[in-house]
Amino acid sequence: MTPKYANVSEREQEPPSLAISTVIFALRPDPETGRLSLWLPLVRRIRQPYRELWALPGGPLRPSESLQDAAARNLQDTTGLSPRYLEQLYAFGGPDRSPTPRVVSIVYWALVQPDEAALARQDENVDWFRADAVGTLAFDHNRIIDYALWRLRNKMEYGSIAYAFLGATFTLAQVREVYEAVLGRELDPANFRRQLQATQDIERTDSFLQGGRHRPPRLYRYTGPELQSDAFPPA
Amino acid sequence: MTPKYANVSEREQEPPSLAISTVIFALRPDPETGRLSLWLPLVRRIRQPYRELWALPGGPLRPSESLQDAAARNLQDTTGLSPRYLEQLYAFGGPDRSPTPRVVSIVYWALVQPDEAALARQDENVDWFRADAVGTLAFDHNRIIDYALWRLRNKMEYGSIAYAFLGATFTLAQVREVYEAVLGRELDPANFRRQLQATQDIERTDSFLQGGRHRPPRLYRYTGPELQSDAFPPA
DNA sequence: CCAAAAGTGTTAAACTTACACCCATGA
DNA sequence: TCATGGGTGTAAGTTTAACACTTTTGG
Numbered sequence: 001m002t003p004k005y006a007n008v009s010e011r012e013q014e015p016p017s018l019a020i021s022t023v024i025f026a027l028r029p030d031p032e033t034g035r036l037s038l039w040l041p042l043v044r045r046i047r048q049p050y051r052e053l054w055a056l057p058g059g060p061l062r063p064s065e066s067l068q069d070a071a072a073r074n075l076q077d078t079t080g081l082s083p084r085y086l087e088q089l090y091a092f093g094g095p096d097r098s099p100t101p102r103v104v105s106i107v108y109w110a111l112v113q114p115d116e117a118a119l120a121r122q123d124e125n126v127d128w129f130r131a132d133a134v135g136t137l138a139f140d141h142n143r144i145i146d147y148a149l150w151r152l153r154n155k156m157e158y159g160s161i162a163y164a165f166l167g168a169t170f171t172l173a174q175v176r177e178v179y180e181a182v183l184g185r186e187l188d189p190a191n192f193r194r195q196l197q198a199t200q201d202i203e204r205t206d207s208f209l210q211g212g213r214h215r216p217p218r219l220y221r222y223t224g225p226e227l228q229s230d231a232f233p234p235a
Numbered sequence: 236m237t238p239k240y241a242n243v244s245e246r247e248q249e250p251p252s253l254a255i256s257t258v259i260f261a262l263r264p265d266p267e268t269g270r271l272s273l274w275l276p277l278v279r280r281i282r283q284p285y286r287e288l289w290a291l292p293g294g295p296l297r298p299s300e301s302l303q304d305a306a307a308r309n310l311q312d313t314t315g316l317s318p319r320y321l322e323q324l325y326a327f328g329g330p331d332r333s334p335t336p337r338v339v340s341i342v343y344w345a346l347v348q349p350d351e352a353a354l355a356r357q358d359e360n361v362d363w364f365r366a367d368a369v370g371t372l373a374f375d376h377n378r379i380i381d382y383a384l385w386r387l388r389n390k391m392e393y394g395s396i397a398y399a400f401l402g403a404t405f406t407l408a409q410v411r412e413v414y415e416a417v418l419g420r421e422l423d424p425a426n427f428r429r430q431l432q433a434t435q436d437i438e439r440t441d442s443f444l445q446g447g448r449h450r451p452p453r454l455y456r457y458t459g460p461e462l463q464s465d466a467f468p469p470a
Numbered sequence: 471c472c473a474a475a476a477g478t479g480t481t482a483a484a485c486t487t488a489c490a491c492c493c494a495t496g497a
Numbered sequence: 498t499c500a501t502g503g504g505t506g507t508a509a510g511t512t513t514a515a516c517a518c519t520t521t522t523g524g
Contacts, residue, residue: 216521
């Protein structure tokens with residue numbers, strides 16, 4: 001048993017404060033290659049510490065809102081989007097992750113659909129970056145993003161989160177593109193399509209996506225369990 | 236956008252306080268059937284709210300310790316054991332999980348080896364319970380335990396955490412017993428043994444476990460990646 | 471008609487699963 | 498020597514993975 005306070009200076013420290021941050025992922029085509037890739041919004045810090053550096057969107061927890069609600073609000077404020085998927089990532093709280101007053105951050109990660117062009121919400125202090133090229137960020141935020149990426153890829157391996165990136169209907173090739181963008185490797189179209197169809201999570205519609213350069217692919221609809229639903233993990 | 240404060244009473248609330256709690260799992264033989272089952276220690280609350288009810292061990296975060304360290308200390312204090320495995324579980328922070336002042340709890344889960352008989356550390360206010368029969372606990376602690384169990388079983392499916400329950404050497408049948416106790420179903424000994432041997436995580440020793448009633452089984456040693464290592468997930 | 475993506479078929483290899491069987495020991 | 502858990506063998510069923518092949522559209 002250690003004594004209640006190791007020394008006087010500790011006794012006089014304030015209790016650590018709490019903040020909520022969010023890693024928001026969206027897929028958008030790379031302006032150069034045209035292939036889908038992962039992007040996320042960052043905000044520029046306007047005060048010390050780390051003033052002028054980019055950081056994850058975040059803020060304090062309000063008295064009456066749940067952790068999840070705080071994260072969702074966060075996301076709404078910085079992107080204007082509603083999350084299709086929102087889940088707690090991790091609580092970061094090392095005594096040295098922030099200079100001076102200690103901050104414990106509970107971090108959420110979210111997936112949003114980009115097509116709503118709301119990606120356009122950029123200004124001097126909010127911008128989107130490729131997930132694999134964010135530069136040096138404030139605090140331990142690079143580490144946080146790495147972890148979020150790891151978790152995203154993990155979930156992808158055996159999950160239905162892919163649909164959180166897509167609209168109400170989609171082609172099987174689009175689902176494959178999502179997987180390829182997130183996992184960073186190519187997948188066999190033939191086998192992939194069969195694996196998808198083997199899960200009961202999607203259902204074919206009678207529509208086809210017109211306007212492509214070749215044979216129009218059939219559209220499908222997600223019918224599996226509620227994505228993200230709410231508050232709690234058992235995903 | 237919601238207004239900054241919904242009403243005056245909210246403005247006057249204190250910021251939520253932070254606590255660390257720990258779900259500590261150990262395997263011990265059931266006093267009746269003799270088969271291994273999951274147990275965890277709980278502490279009796281000595282103050283309101285929920286006075287006299289059993290609850291997860293926990294306490295405040297000290298100024299200079301990391302979240303992980305706080306959880307480890309917690310565990311040391313209540314069981315006298317060091318965790319072989321300790322990982323963050325989830326942060327619980329609904330505005331209504333505790334009457335009156337709001338508390339955000341960052342919960343860890345741990346696996347310990349029971350053989351050190353330190354299970355004996357029981358007194359009026361600390362006792363061990365079967366994980367599937369804890370009764371009604373304080374706060375949302377039943378829910379937390381359910382989630383910890385879910386996560387444990389999940390990790391078990393494709394992981395090497397099983398070894399965290401065992402000593403330096405063990406028989407393959409012991410590993411199987413761990414799996415059976417946690418997953419709650421029987422496994423084919425023949426196939427299970429082969430699957431274990433197929434992973435590179437264990438290595439055979441030249442010793443055999445003597446004293447059984449039948450043919451002495453060979454002892455093995457874990458040689459895979461550090462269990463639990465520290466601070467961070469990428470398990 | 472041609473290029474290219476959509477979509478189907480086929481087969482070898484890998485991995486599960488179930489269960490028969492032999493082995494070695496304490497009693 | 499027998500009962501029992503330790504340990505090996507094996508064959509059917511299922512899943513994965515690679516890739517050839519047919520279909521349908523826009524140009």
